[in-house]
Amino acid sequence: MSVTSINSSTTGTGVALPVVEAEHLGLTFSTNDGDVVALSDVNLTIEKGDFVSFIGPSGCGKTTFLRTIADLEQPTSGTLRINGQTPENARKDRAYGYVFQAPALYPWRTIEKNIALPLEIMGHSAQQQAERIKRTMDLVNLTGFEKKYPWQLSGGMQQRASIARALAFDADLLLMDEPFGALDEIVRDHLNSELLKLWDRTKKTICFVTHSIPEAVYLSTKIVVMSPRPGRVTDVIESNLPRERPLDIRETPEFLAIAARVRDGLRAGHSYEEVM
Amino acid sequence: MKSGLTLLQAVLAVVAGGTALFGLVGAAISADAELLLTLAFGFGALTLARFVWRPISFWLDGVAAALIALTLVWALPRGTVMPGHYWFGMVSAWAFAWLFVDQLSAAIRKGTVPRQAMGLLIPAVFGVSLLVMWEIVTRGANVPPVLLPAPSAIGAQLANSAPILWADFVQTFVKSVIPGYIIGCLAGLVVAIAVDRSPFLKAGLLPIGNFMSALPIIGIAPIMVMWFGFDWQSKAAVVVAMTFFPMLVNTVAGLNAASSIERDLMRTYAANYWQTLLKLRLPAAGPFIFNALKINSTLALIGAIVAEFFGTPVVGMGFRISTGVGRLAIDLVWAEIAVAAVAGSAFYGVIALIERGVTFWHPSVRGGRA
Numbered sequence: 262m263s264v265t266s267i268n269s270s271t272t273g274t275g276v277a278l279p280v281v282e283a284e285h286l287g288l289t290f291s292t293n294d295g296d297v298v299a300l301s302d303v304n305l306t307i308e309k310g311d312f313v314s315f316i317g318p319s320g321c322g323k324t325t326f327l328r329t330i331a332d333l334e335q336p337t338s339g340t341l342r343i344n345g346q347t348p349e350n351a352r353k354d355r356a357y358g359y360v361f362q363a364p365a366l367y368p369w370r371t372i373e374k375n376i377a378l379p380l381e382i383m384g385h386s387a388q389q390q391a392e393r394i395k396r397t398m399d400l401v402n403l404t405g406f407e408k409k410y411p412w413q414l415s416g417g418m419q420q421r422a423s424i425a426r427a428l429a430f431d432a433d434l435l436l437m438d439e440p441f442g443a444l445d446e447i448v449r450d451h452l453n454s455e456l457l458k459l460w461d462r463t464k465k466t467i468c469f470v471t472h473s474i475p476e477a478v479y480l481s482t483k484i485v486v487m488s489p490r491p492g493r494v495t496d497v498i499e500s501n502l503p504r505e506r507p508l509d510i511r512e513t514p515e516f517l518a519i520a521a522r523v524r525d526g527l528r529a530g531h532s533y534e535e536v537m
Numbered sequence: 538m539k540s541g542l543t544l545l546q547a548v549l550a551v552v553a554g555g556t557a558l559f560g561l562v563g564a565a566i567s568a569d570a571e572l573l574l575t576l577a578f579g580f581g582a583l584t585l586a587r588f589v590w591r592p593i594s595f596w597l598d599g600v601a602a603a604l605i606a607l608t609l610v611w612a613l614p615r616g617t618v619m620p621g622h623y624w625f626g627m628v629s630a631w632a633f634a635w636l637f638v639d640q641l642s643a644a645i646r647k648g649t650v651p652r653q654a655m656g657l658l659i660p661a662v663f664g665v666s667l668l669v670m671w672e673i674v675t676r677g678a679n680v681p682p683v684l685l686p687a688p689s690a691i692g693a694q695l696a697n698s699a700p701i702l703w704a705d706f707v708q709t710f711v712k713s714v715i716p717g718y719i720i721g722c723l724a725g726l727v728v729a730i731a732v733d734r735s736p737f738l739k740a741g742l743l744p745i746g747n748f749m750s751a752l753p754i755i756g757i758a759p760i761m762v763m764w765f766g767f768d769w770q771s772k773a774a775v776v777v778a779m780t781f782f783p784m785l786v787n788t789v790a791g792l793n794a795a796s797s798i799e800r801d802l803m804r805t806y807a808a809n810y811w812q813t814l815l816k817l818r819l820p821a822a823g824p825f826i827f828n829a830l831k832i833n834s835t836l837a838l839i840g841a842i843v844a845e846f847f848g849t850p851v852v853g854m855g856f857r858i859s860t861g862v863g864r865l866a867i868d869l870v871w872a873e874i875a876v877a878a879v880a881g882s883a884f885y886g887v888i889a890l891i892e893r894g895v896t897f898w899h900p901s902v903r904g905g906r907a
Contacts, residue, residue: 333801352807359805365798368898369820378816382808410898 278345280434280466281307281330285339288325298491299325300336305485305494307468309433312460314477315470315485316523322492323470323485327436330468331359343434355383357434358427362442364419366411366426373398373407376426383430397425400459417448424456428463435467441476453479454508461504474527475511478502478520486526496526541592546639550587553598553632556625557581557605563622571612574626577604581629595640599662602633606669619677627673634666686868691875694868701857702876709854710880712769713841717776722833724777725784726826730814732785733792743789750782758844767848775844780833784826791825792818824899827892834884838877 288300300322307313315323328334329341332348343351351357358379366375373394380390398404401421411419420440427435441449453476460467471477477484478500486496500519502510510516542550561578564570581601587593609626613619638659644650668688674680675687682690695702728746732738758775765771795818803813845855854873861870896902 331805333804352805355807357805359802361798361802363798365796365802367799367817367820369823369896379806382803382806382812382816412898412900412903 277309278342279306280309280311280344281305281468282342283326283339284341286326286329286336286341287338288322288329288334289337300329301491301493303339303492303494305497307466307483309466310464311483312457312467312481313469313483313485314481315468315487316472316474316477317487317492317527318472318489320489320492321487322489323487324438325492326487327438327468327470331357331436355379355430356432357436358430358432360420360424360427360435360437360440362439364411364416364423366419366422368411371408371410372403372414372422375411375422376429379426379430385430393429393431397429400428400462401425402455417444417452420444421452421455424459428459433465435465437467437469439470439472442471449476450508454506456480457506474520474523478516478523479506479508479511484519484523486523488527488529495529496522498522498526542640546636549632549636549639550584550598553601553629553636554582554585556629556632557601558585560605560622560625560629563620563625567620567622571608574605574608574612574623577601577608578626578629581605581633584633595637595644598633598640599637602630602637602662602666605633606630606666610669610672613673613676615676616679618679619673623673623677627670627677631666631670634662638662683865683867686871690868691871694872695875698869698872702872704852705854705857705873706876706880708769708850708852709772709841709845710838713772713844713853714776714837714884716769717773717841718780718833718837720773721777721780721837722784722830725781725829726788728781729785729788729792732789734810743785746782746785749778752778754779754840754843755847758847761844762848767850772841772844772849772853776837776840779836779840783832783836784829787825787829787832788822791822794818794825795821823896824892824901827888827896830888831885831892834888835881838881838884842877 283303283305286300286303286305287298290297290299303322303326315326317323325334329336330343330348332352341348344354344356346354346356366372367378370378376394376397377390380393385393394407395404398407401424403418403421403425406414406418406422411422414422420443424437424440427437441452444452456467457480467480469477469480482500484496484498484500485494486498487493488495498519502515502519557578557580561575561582564575564578581604584593584597584601605626609623609630612623641650641655642659645652645655671685672687672689675685676689686694725746728738728742732742754775757778758771761771761774761778765774799817799821800813803817808816842855842858845853846859849856854877857873858870861867861873893902
């Protein structure tokens with residue numbers, strides 16, 4: 262789909278732009294040991310309401326791609342549009358919320374003050390702040406922990422607070438970089454199903470980096486398989502699983518078929534490495 | 538062991554009780570024994586019963602230490618050397634005090650004694666023991682006051698010259714140290730923020746700050762006196778020069794303490810420079826800034842006192858110390874030193890308390906993991 266394509270089904274409300282659109286995107290880091298190609302010729306379109314997972318071995322550029330969307334890295338070739346804007350303008354528009362691998366909560370602020378941080382920076386009134394803090398803390402099931410400090414909470418609760426912080430200012434796009442990578446599997450399953458419910462309720466677009474195949478298949482409407490050296494997209498898999506997904510969907514044949522395809526895609530990327 | 542003591546405690550108990558017994562024997566054969574001291578020796582010697590009868594409470598050791606120390610200081614003769622067996626009393630009081638503190642800290646560890654109330658007792662016993670031994674040695678051995686006056690003499694001088702000491706304290710601490718400290722620390726903080734923002738300033742100002750810190754205080758003090766006059770202004774200027782650099786380097790390091798992920802977060806919010814500075818980098822630099830404030834609290838006092846050696850109106854702690862040494866008024870010098878030590882410690886303590894309140898979240902303060 263091109264940037265200029267118009268969704269004809271919308272009547273008069275205007276242009277339905279893709280949320281993320283990358284064309285021939287490339288990013289090369291120059292290091293002391295020479296250039297490292299982190300991304301090479303990435304073409305990808307993410308529509309509004311998609312739940313897109315990026316999966317691949319480490320070094321495949323999935324985090325770099327997410328950081329490029331967030332304007333934390335600058336591409337060296339190709340074009341990237343977020344809501345039709347440059348990544349820099351999208352960032353200045355506060356178009357996305359970013360959830361990092363670590364919770365990155367500021368230890369001198371209570372949980373509610375941490376969630377208030379983006380709201381303070383964006384100049385919301387005290388009343389608006391209170392209302393949004395309450396709503397987002399509710400959304401991630403942290404009500405009752407407003408006055409606690411981050412170091413008084415478990416890792417899973419800290420990561421939930423950081424998700425609440427990313428949701429607080431109501432950006433339509435949520436970028437999540439292995440948010441549950443440091444958590445144990447039980448907590449992770451729980452947070453995954455909560456994330457799905459949250460996505461369903463808020464109708465946000467979510468980009469989710471992971472290296473777990475079940476996590477990617479369970480969560481996504483679209484799975485982007487990537488491979489390293491150079492970092493590139495090897496397969497884009499549309500998932501036909503229903504939006505409503507209980508945890509035991511992971512034992513159904515449909516689920517396993519998609520997981521098998523992801524695994525094949527990852528293997529293809531690896532065989533390339535062995536040839537080299 | 539029957540007495541319920543560790544090896545160290547048993548040795549201390551033997552030394553404490555044994556020397557008390559020797560003191561008792563000494564008192565018995567000497568011509569003019571002090572009654573109260575003799576009784577205290579007797580009490581101390583009785584504690585030896587713990588080895589043959591049954592363990593005794595460590596509070597009794599504390600009482601023995603206090604009794605022997607008190608009666609010994611009371612019995613000290615004026616102007617002559619004390620009788621030989623009094624030395625047994627000093628060793629005995631010291632051993633009892635050690636024994637008491639050792640058992641008390643063990644009891645606190647076990648939780649049989651409340652930490653809050655009794656925790657302060659240990660440093661207090663330590664400090665008082667030091668003072669008592671100082672008193673006994675200087676007076677008991679008749680040390681000339683010019684070499685080392687007894688604590689009681691220093692205390693008397695403190696009381697007698699309170700108005701002088703107060704005036705000196707105001708001149709040096711209130712007028713020189715406090716303004717110099719505030720100006721120096723603020724300047725260091727502001728310059729650090731400027732240096733952090735501009736690579737040009739980093740290349741230019743950091744070496745100058747480094748250079749200033751390398752200047753010897755006895756070199757800059759006379760120059761400051763020439764520049765700013767004899768009164769407190771020149772002393773404050775020396776304090777500024779001394780406190781500036783520690784604040785500068787610590788803050789520059791502290792401003793880089795925020796992790797890259799925490800800065801990236803600010804960037805995703807499109808936060809501007811000042812928002813990032815106020816909401817992330819300065820709070821993260823807090824522990825570093827307080828380190829500098831604590832280092833400077835003691836540096837500032839030293840700087841102001843030493844600077845007064847190079848010209849001052851006839852008031853001030855440094856002035857009093859330098860003229861006091863010249864007039865052999867050593868107890869006044871010591872009284873001045875005591876005031877300086879108390880003021881410096883209190884200053885440091887206040888800063889440390891504020892630090893606990895402000896950087897409560899840091900693992901070093903809350904005692905948790907990172």
